[in-house]
Amino acid sequence: MNTSVNLAGVTLKNPVLTASGTFGSGMEYGEFVDLSRLGGVVTKGVAITPWEGNPTPRIAETTGGMLNAIGLQNPGLDVFCERDLPFLSKFDTAIVVNVCGHSEEEYVKAVERLAETNADLLEINISCPNVKEGGIAFGTNAAKIEEITRAVKKVARQPIIMKLSPNVTDITEMALAAQNGGADAVSLINTITGMKIDINRRTFALANKTGGLSGPAIKPVAVRMVYQVAQKVSVPILGMGGIASAEDALEFLMAGATAVSVGTANFHNPRVTEEIVDGIEAYMKRNRVEDIHELIGCVK
Amino acid sequence: MKRYESLTILESSCLQEGIYSMTLDARAIAQEAEPGQFVCLYTDDQSRLLPRPISICDVDREAGTVRLVYRTVGFGTKEFSGKKAGDAITVLGPIGTGYSKVSEGKEAPRRILVGGGIGIPPMLLLAKEWKQAGYEVIAVLGYRTKDTFLLDDMKQYATCYVATDDGSLGTHGTVIDAIRENGLIPEGAEAETVIAACGPMPMLRGLAGLAAERNVSAYVSLEERMACGVGACLGCITKTKSVDAHSHVHNARICTEGPVFDVRELCF
Numbered sequence: 001m002n003t004s005v006n007l008a009g010v011t012l013k014n015p016v017l018t019a020s021g022t023f024g025s026g027m028e029y030g031e032f033v034d035l036s037r038l039g040g041v042v043t044k045g046v047a048i049t050p051w052e053g054n055p056t057p058r059i060a061e062t063t064g065g066m067l068n069a070i071g072l073q074n075p076g077l078d079v080f081c082e083r084d085l086p087f088l089s090k091f092d093t094a095i096v097v098n099v100c101g102h103s104e105e106e107y108v109k110a111v112e113r114l115a116e117t118n119a120d121l122l123e124i125n126i127s128c129p130n131v132k133e134g135g136i137a138f139g140t141n142a143a144k145i146e147e148i149t150r151a152v153k154k155v156a157r158q159p160i161i162m163k164l165s166p167n168v169t170d171i172t173e174m175a176l177a178a179q180n181g182g183a184d185a186v187s188l189i190n191t192i193t194g195m196k197i198d199i200n201r202r203t204f205a206l207a208n209k210t211g212g213l214s215g216p217a218i219k220p221v222a223v224r225m226v227y228q229v230a231q232k233v234s235v236p237i238l239g240m241g242g243i244a245s246a247e248d249a250l251e252f253l254m255a256g257a258t259a260v261s262v263g264t265a266n267f268h269n270p271r272v273t274e275e276i277v278d279g280i281e282a283y284m285k286r287n288r289v290e291d292i293h294e295l296i297g298c299v300k
Numbered sequence: 301m302k303r304y305e306s307l308t309i310l311e312s313s314c315l316q317e318g319i320y321s322m323t324l325d326a327r328a329i330a331q332e333a334e335p336g337q338f339v340c341l342y343t344d345d346q347s348r349l350l351p352r353p354i355s356i357c358d359v360d361r362e363a364g365t366v367r368l369v370y371r372t373v374g375f376g377t378k379e380f381s382g383k384k385a386g387d388a389i390t391v392l393g394p395i396g397t398g399y400s401k402v403s404e405g406k407e408a409p410r411r412i413l414v415g416g417g418i419g420i421p422p423m424l425l426l427a428k429e430w431k432q433a434g435y436e437v438i439a440v441l442g443y444r445t446k447d448t449f450l451l452d453d454m455k456q457y458a459t460c461y462v463a464t465d466d467g468s469l470g471t472h473g474t475v476i477d478a479i480r481e482n483g484l485i486p487e488g489a490e491a492e493t494v495i496a497a498c499g500p501m502p503m504l505r506g507l508a509g510l511a512a513e514r515n516v517s518a519y520v521s522l523e524e525r526m527a528c529g530v531g532a533c534l535g536c537i538t539k540t541k542s543v544d545a546h547s548h549v550h551n552a553r554i555c556t557e558g559p560v561f562d563v564r565e566l567c568f
Contacts, residue, residue: 024532028556031302031530044534052549059525059535064347066527073534075548215349267527268342268349270304270392 008159008184012039019263020098025084040094065215069208115157127165127190149181159184187238230256246279327364335426336398357421416499531556
């Protein structure tokens with residue numbers, strides 16, 4: 001039985017990765033999951049310098065999901081390269097570094113710096129809804145996406161995955177822009193911008209007022225977008241958005257994703273990623289699927 | 301080491317309106333837990349994803365049990381309060397760095413434990429362990445009214461003082477009023493006194509002010525909205541004066557570096 005997939009030139013032992021921002025750099029979940037069983041670990045977004053992030057509250061629960069407005073707090077690339085990369089290198093799993101920046105120049109500098117490291121893939125976060133500069137300001141503008149993709153590709157040693165925002169009229173336009181800019185893959189979806197009001201305090205539940213909605217509540221939107229993008233682009237898709245079980249992951253694969261990222265579900269069950277790997281294998285065995293590629297994009 | 305497991309509830313009872321007690325068969329957590337740590341409980345309703353952080357009130361290391369005392373504030377805690385002995389509940393724990401931080405400082409023999417409302421429960425295990433360690437343990441407990449909870453339990457380990465919002469028992473006012481009224485930090489006793497507190501933010505800020513004014517060490521337990529409970533999501537941070545060793549910015553994780561902090565480290 002073959003579960004391995006090729007994501008933008010990198011072979012993953014299985015199509016299950018973690019979603020950026022929900023898994024740190026793997027260290028905190030090492031107590032619950034054998035990281036070597038995962039296809040890859042996608043790190044929390046990192047920038048060239050440390051970022052403080054947003055004020056608290058940064059988290060609010062919603063029915064079937066949650067809002068977050070962390071604001072891409074990160075320790076900066078120096079610490080990341082000294083502490084987090086060596087930790088992840090001890091495991092037999094692909095290292096996907098999520099990169100954030102306030103400007104095109106910051107993205108380029110970060111990608112340049114990461115070229116010297118053993119990271120396997122870079123995921124460029126142009127779709128965070130919780131930071132004013134960079135983030136979603138780039139991710140909702142097709143021309144800007146193409147420009148940034150081209151700029152990072154010029155200096156990148158690793159394959160580049162552009163992470164797309166669902167907060168647009170037509171996500172396929174954004175995916176095509178990334179492909180035209182030379183992206184090796186696209187990942188989708190980032191969180192959907194939302195808001196919650198605390199009726200007892202009569203104010204916003206989050207200090208940032210708005211946050212990114214994630215969790216099972218957004219899964220049908222994500223599956224739809226992965227399907228639409230799969231019909232339009234030729235680069236592989238890393239699919240995500242509300243995956244909490246092997247059945248959810250299989251939906252994304254069938255809709256056209258080459259691999260999937262599991263995010264918010266880690267908060268509900270810290271062992272969920274490994275359980276999804278097991279669940280996909282069990283499905284394949286049960287349905288006599290010899291190769292996972294029989295499932296990828298099988299729904300047209 | 302944190303564990304994520306389904307545990308059996310041995311006891312579940314209502315202490316007073318909105319305040320519940322739950323005892324878990326939790327051998328591993330009972331062995332490792334320290335005062336000030338907490339556990340995360342998960343709801344059975346799959347539409348509520350996030351764990352509910354609840355402080356550890358007491359442990360029986362021999363019997364392998366952990367007691368939680370919590371207030372019903374929303375959907376999750378209401379679901380927990382409806383559970384009965386014999387039911388199962390999913391638990392992650394023990395979590396965080398508790399009051400063991402205190403002994404890292406100077407060895408002060410007078411320990412003033414301050415609990416406000418639902419901040420009282422974690423003070424019980426702390427009082428028990430500090431009494432066993434030979435400290436002089438004084439507890440100052442703030443309630444809304446004379447309808448107290450855990451007061452008799454606390455009296456086993458500490459000399460107790462009470463403050464109530466309505467003046468129906470003890471000092472009429474706050475725990476800080478009770479500390480002043482009873483002269484609990486006598487002149488000259490500053491160096492040998494340590495305050496350990498858990499309660500609402502205004503109380504903790506007031507205590508930080510008192511500690512600064514009297515030059516007494518104070519350690520407080522903080523709470524914040526959390527998502528992961530393991531230190532990965534960076535949801536539950538608190539602002540710190542110095543650059544935190546993990547984050548490399550002025551943010552410490554309440555679930556990992558905390559929930560207990562030296563007030564001098566915090567931006568209150």
